[in-house]
Amino acid sequence: MKQILFSFLFLCLGLSSCFSQQAQDSLYFYQNKVLYPKNATDVFQSYKFFNERLKKAELKSDKPSQLNSMYYLSSINYKLGAYDESEQISVKAIGVLNKHSTIPNSIHYQKSFYNLLGMLYYEQQNKKKSLSLYNKVLELSVNPKDSAIVYNNISNTYKKHNDFNxxxxxxxxxxxxxKRIDDTLTIALVMDNLGFINSKLSNTDDGLRLMKQALKMRNFVKDTVSKYKSYTHLAQYYFNTGNSSLAKENALKAFEIAEKIKSASYRQDAxxxxxxxxxDPYVTQYKKVNDSINKAEKETKNKFALLKYDYSNFEKKLLLSQLQEQKQKSKTVIASVVAIGVVLLSLILYVFLKTKHNKDKLLQVVETESRISNQVHDEIANEVFQVMIKFDNQEENSQKSKLIKELNSLYYKARDISKQHSVIDVKNSFEDSLIELMNSYNDTDTNVIIKGVKDIVWKGYSEINKIxxxxxxxxxxxxxKKHSKxxxxxxxxxxxKGKLEIKYSDNGVGCTIKKGNGLENTENRIQAINGTITFESKENKGFKAIINIS
Structure with a gap:
């Protein structure tokens, strides 16, 4: 059964400030027609709009608009069952992204095209390639809706291969x-698929409840295409539970939608x-033979565009490297810009001295923290511990027990402060120390997920940067731990390319960003090493921070 799901992650990207309001309104209008088509006319009108927009963007070398148009064209082809055309457009778009790495919002484009290609490979029975592409998208996803869509797509891949668990x-x-998603169709999508899987795993009552609730939500927003999937799931459910009358009723509703949107693949499925x-036993036998032939044809088809691209991309990089080497040999040194050189040298010297000053200040802070840590541990914590031993040797009474508990609490607080400001081993085992730090906040109340830390070449960063x-x-x-829950x-x-990006996000209570001592300290530290840190948070929407270090 066709997978009805799109990861529309950049509906407004590609808009330039020089666009007229009318052009922007038209773009939003047709984007919504692709997202929520009410009938076949919506789909075909949208295709015409984005095809013309793509031609204009290519003439102007407007890469964001070009990629935006290519995504929607590829999505429309996918919805119509034209998988080859959809795949060719997506692969061409990935080529554009690889060639122009400075395109704004390139991460969003990568997520969207990889997700769409994952769905295309799902249709081509290529489980390994499909899951590989979805995992790439999952690594790039930072919000609940994106992650939910990818998990749903991964589930569909396993479902297609009957791995229901x-x-x-x-x-x-x-x-x-x-619970953290506002989009009705995304919620309905997940509920419908979970209901169907539950029914396959014998949890029929809960499965039917979820599928009916999903159909109700899809009817509420009047989304024709997604209702098709609800009716096919319900038809299969009723067939499996022995209710042939309701099974046929829902199957016919699915076929009516396929006729309405004029999709060959939907008609075939319905x-x-x-x-x-x-x-009829002959009809059933024909269906089995026909399905077997179609599956064999898909599995033996090896002329997929992305698989070719994987190899040709390597050849292109090799050729590009040779061309760059040749250009480097043929360059001549230009010595007629001495005045400009002096100005540039002065600017570089100024930046260098300012950076050195900031790093020296940061090193002094680190040294001071380490000294305080040692003093807290050696002078306060140890003395508290000695007092605790003396109390243990005294006669037992209620006042003594209470005092011992208070001293014990004070001892652990002193130890924690010492640990918080202790010296970090950045030469031999920095990666282990960093993982240990993050895992130390992993407990029964909080699940800390760490991605990509082992892929970073920490030797390439200075000690002060690692600290x-x-x-x-x-x-x-x-x-x-203190505030977010x-x-x-x-x-x-x-x-x-030698630049480190760290993304932190949690699903806590969130807040209105006010830079108190904690956030201000982090900002000062990062700025001192010429890095940047940005914060994003709203009440009940969690907290995010993005750190960039060169």
Missing amino acids: KAKQALSKAYDLT LGLLITLSE TVYKVLQELLINM ASLVVISFLET
Whole structure:
């Protein structure tokens, strides 16, 4: 059964400030027609609009508009069952992204095209490639809706190969995220698929409840295409539970939608479902043979555009490297810009001296913290411990017990402060120290997920940079534990061309950003090493921070 799901992650991207209001309104209008088509006319009008927009963008070399148009064209082709055309457009778009890495919002485009290609490979029976692409999207996803859509797609892949237990595991993760999602269709999508999987795993009552609730939500927003999936799921459910009358009724409703939107693949699926429901043994036998032939054709088809691209991309990089080397040899040194050179040298010297001053100040802060840590541990904690021993040797009474508890609490507080400001081993085992720090906040109340930390080449970063990363993450985690009441924290690390990006997000209570001592300290530390840190939070929407270090 066709997978009705799109990860529309950048509906407004690609708009330039020079666009007229009318052009922007037209773009939003047709984007919504692709997202929520009411009939076949919506789909075909949208295709015409984005096809013309793509041609204009290519003439103007407007890459964001070009990619935006290509995504919607690829999505429309996917919805119409034109998988080859959809795949070719998506692969071409990935080529544009790889060639122009500075395109704004490139991460969003990558997520969207990888997700769409994952769905295309799902249709081509290529489980390994489909799951690989979905996992790429999952690594790039930072909000609940994106993650829920990807988990749903992963579940569909397992479901297609009859691995219902793994399908439910992925869907359960998506369902947990729906509490933080506002989009009705995304919630309905997850509920419908989870209901169908539950019915396959003998949990029929809960399965039917979820599927009916999803159909009600889809009817409420009047989304024709997504209702098709609800009716096919319900038809299969009633057929499996022996209610042939309701099974046929829902299958016919699915076929009516397929006729309405004029999709060949939907018609084929709907007719296949009606044949399955038929009691004629010859019809049933024909269906089995036909399905077997179609499956064999899909599995033996090896001329997929992305698989070719994987190899040709390597050849292109090799050729590009050779061309760059040739250009480098043919360059001549230009020595007629001495005045400009002096100005540039002065600017560089100024930046260098300012940076050195900031780093020297940060080193002094680190040294002071370490000295205070040692004093707290050696002078206060040890003395408290000695007093506790003396009290243990005294006669027992209620006052003594209460005092021992208070001293014990004071001892652990002193030890924690000491640990918080202790010296970090950045030469030999920094990665282990960093993982230990993050895992120390992983308990029964809070689940801390760490992504990509082992992929970072920490040797390439200075000691002060590593100390700063450690201290800033420690500050964010302490702030989380004290104030946010988060049950899930995700910390991801990504290194691109010598630049380190760290993303922190939690699902806590959130807040209105006011830079108190904690947030201000993290900002000062990062700025001292010429990095940047941004914060994003709203009440009941969690807290996010993005750190960039060169």
